[in-house]
Amino acid sequence: MSSSRITSFQGSRNFRLLIVLATLSGKPIKIEKIRSDDLNPGLRDHEVSFLRLMEAVTNGSSIEISYTGTTIIYKPGIITGGSYTHNCPPSKPVGYYVEPMLYLAPFSKNKFSIIFRGVTASHNDAGVEAIKWGLLPVMEKFGVRECALHTLKRGSPPLGGGEVHLVVDSLIAQPVTMHALDTPQIASIRGVAYSTRVSPSMVNRMIEGARNVLRGLSCEVDITADVWRGENSGKSPGWGITLVAESKKGWRYFAENIGGAGDVPEDIGTQVAYELLEEISESAVVGRTQLPLAIVYMVIGKEDIGRLRITKSQVDERFIWLLRHIKKMFGTEVFLKPVDEPESDDIIVTIKGIGFTNTNKKTA
Amino acid sequence: LQGSKIRPRKWDIGKLIYMENIEPFDCIKRWKGELEDENEESGEQSEEEDFFKQADKPENKNTEAEDDLEKFKPHFETFKKLAAKWSSFDSLKGRFAGRPNLEQ
Numbered sequence: 001m002s003s004s005r006i007t008s009f010q011g012s013r014n015f016r017l018l019i020v021l022a023t024l025s026g027k028p029i030k031i032e033k034i035r036s037d038d039l040n041p042g043l044r045d046h047e048v049s050f051l052r053l054m055e056a057v058t059n060g061s062s063i064e065i066s067y068t069g070t071t072i073i074y075k076p077g078i079i080t081g082g083s084y085t086h087n088c089p090p091s092k093p094v095g096y097y098v099e100p101m102l103y104l105a106p107f108s109k110n111k112f113s114i115i116f117r118g119v120t121a122s123h124n125d126a127g128v129e130a131i132k133w134g135l136l137p138v139m140e141k142f143g144v145r146e147c148a149l150h151t152l153k154r155g156s157p158p159l160g161g162g163e164v165h166l167v168v169d170s171l172i173a174q175p176v177t178m179h180a181l182d183t184p185q186i187a188s189i190r191g192v193a194y195s196t197r198v199s200p201s202m203v204n205r206m207i208e209g210a211r212n213v214l215r216g217l218s219c220e221v222d223i224t225a226d227v228w229r230g231e232n233s234g235k236s237p238g239w240g241i242t243l244v245a246e247s248k249k250g251w252r253y254f255a256e257n258i259g260g261a262g263d264v265p266e267d268i269g270t271q272v273a274y275e276l277l278e279e280i281s282e283s284a285v286v287g288r289t290q291l292p293l294a295i296v297y298m299v300i301g302k303e304d305i306g307r308l309r310i311t312k313s314q315v316d317e318r319f320i321w322l323l324r325h326i327k328k329m330f331g332t333e334v335f336l337k338p339v340d341e342p343e344s345d346d347i348i349v350t351i352k353g354i355g356f357t358n359t360n361k362k363t364a
Numbered sequence: 365l366q367g368s369k370i371r372p373r374k375w376d377i378g379k380l381i382y383m384e385n386i387e388p389f390d391c392i393k394r395w396k397g398e399l400e401d402e403n404e405e406s407g408e409q410s411e412e413e414d415f416f417k418q419a420d421k422p423e424n425k426n427t428e429a430e431d432d433l434e435k436f437k438p439h440f441e442t443f444k445k446l447a448a449k450w451s452s453f454d455s456l457k458g459r460f461a462g463r464p465n466l467e468q
Contacts, residue, residue: 014433099436126436185461216453219460248461256437267443274446279438281456288438315395317431318438320381320388327382336378 006030006073007328014325015047016100017292019054019074021329023061023104024300024356028075029329035070042069046092053097056084057104057112078359081108081168088118093157094164095126098149102135103296105168106144106175109360112168120155120162121240121258128154128164129192129242130289134254138290141250142175142297144168154196154228156238156258173358175297178306180285181339181348184247189214189276191223191243193269196233202265203227206241209269213277214243241269243276253280253287284309284346292322299332301353308349309339315347330354388431 008030009018015031022029035041043051043065051063051074060077088094094116105112121127126135132149139147146169155162193206203225214221223243228234240258255275259268279287285308286294298306315336323334335350373394380391430439440446 012434013429013431017433095436124435124437130436183459186459187461213450217456217460271443271446274443274450275440277450277453277456278440278446280459289436292433315377315392317388317392318433320391321431322433323381324384324388333382334378336381 008032009325009328011035012047014321016050016096017296017322018325018329019051020100020103021296021325022074023054023058023076023079024107024296025329026076026359027329028073030071030073032071034072036068043072044091045089046096049086049089049092050097050100053084053086053101056086057081057101057108057114059109079104079108081105081110081112083113085115085117088116088160090119090158090160093119093122093125093127093160094162095120095122095128095131098131098164098166099126099135101166101168102131102139102147102293105147105166106139106170106172107300107356107358107360108168108171111171112166114166115152115163116166117160117163118155119157119160120151120153120164120234121238122157123258123260126289127240127242127256127258129244130254130256133190133242133244134252134287134290135293137250137252138286138293139297141180142178142294142301143172144170144175146170153232153234154194154238155234156196156236159235161234161236171358171360174353174356175301177301177304177353178294178298178308180251180308183284183309183346184249184251186219186245186253186280187248188220188222189217189243189245191221191241192226193223193239193241194226194228195239196228197237198239200225200227202239202259205265206239206259206269209266210241210243210273211269213270213273239265239268241272243272245276245280251285252290253283254289255279282311282313284311284314286310288314288316288318291319295322295334295349295351296326298349298351299326299330299334299354300356301351303353303355306351306353308351310347310349312345312347 006028010033012034058077059080062075064073088097097116128151136147148167150165152163193203195203207223242256244252244254246252255272257268257272337348339346375394377395
């Protein structure tokens with residue numbers, strides 16, 4: 001009877017995003033055909049673990065998973081937050097779970113204070129520094145000032161043993177309306193190279209590789225060595241580097257990677273430095289990894305027009321999927337308009353907020 | 365009729381994004397004008413073909429496709445291409461606010 005109100009999706013694409021959007025919009029969703037053609041069909045353990053986490057930080061949500069795990073019906077409750085410890089299965093690092101929390105935490109009833117245990121780095125998911133220096137600053141721009149991610153222990157793959165603490169103390173009614181029409185100027189490049197359970201020389205070699213590339217730039221480059229030893233360095237050896245370009249006004253671009261078997265530290269350092277340059281050249285105000293968070297915050301903003309400058313190359317397949325999914329959940333369309341500058345083919349993304357208010361703040 | 369065939373079509377990305385019957389991959393191609401002519405003129409037919417193609421192949425080639433936000437790290441060129449591209453910083457000149465480079 002009420003099934004017509006359920007918005008349905010197919011496939012495993014943007015899984016976490018869909019759950020997050022459903023929670024923010026308060027609308028139930030159904031996702032079908034999750035890896036139905038795969039040899040190992042249905043939800044993966046990290047996705048189930050993520051749903052558990054969603055259950056823990058909300059009140060009144062219901063999750064039904066079909067027998068084969070290829071269909072799920074999610075009816076969102078209200079975001080309650082609170083203190084919780086989440087043990088992440090080793091297939092995905094903690095960043096996989098922290099990232100979607102950033103979309104929800106500021107609009108919660110209670111402050112978020114969640115400890116995530118597990119692997120803290122991987123090749124494809126958000127690393128600890130990427131969140132701390134790349135995503136939290138975006139939230140700050142939207143008015144979420146008090147949020148922090150503390151690294152208590154590092155845990156390299158495959159065994160992990162790391163621990164991070166996400167604290168979001170700002171509870172706001174809705175994000176601030178964004179007007180970012182100019183590409184910010186980069187003032188400095190910072191970075192951190194870390195290692196767990198390997199010789200500290202690896203860290204210095206990565207820094208050396210990155211510095212070699214960035215030397216010619218006309219800005220300050222400061223990369224910190226962060227060597228972890230003993231109990232707090234997890235169960236596996238590992239190393240990695242994150243580089244962040246900062247503007248004076250607080251916008252950031254970043255690139256990160258970790259070493260795998262057989263990798264040479266200098267090469268990883270060099271590669272991440274190149275990737276940072278590439279990311280800067282592909283980005284206007286926010287980097288590609290920050291864009292979805294910024295767009296979603298703009299959509300759930302006040303009933304006012306927000307504007308964000310992006311580059312032509314940021315309009316890619318991920319961006320289109322993101323906008324289609326947003327339209328399906330919120331009914332909001334995004335307008336793209338070329339900038340009024342002759343030598344630039346950047347685009348201004350214009351979004352009218354849906355006038356979302358944190359339900360827990362209504363009485364205030 | 366023939367005239368309309370020859371005329372190169374200019375696509376508005378703002379509209380393409382919300383045309384659900386066109387795969388995002390094709391949206392980007394059409395927008396950038398990279399699509400083959402034959403596909404463009406027989407719009408409906410090609411969509412039908414696409415539809416069957418989509419149904420045939422599994423939804424993603426691998427579990428961490430480039431167009432999926434489930435994968436955090438964006439796409440980068442190979443190390444060699446990046447190294448060649450960034451042997452000079454000329455294209456980023458306007459982006460840094462630091463002290464002016466004295467060599468120029």
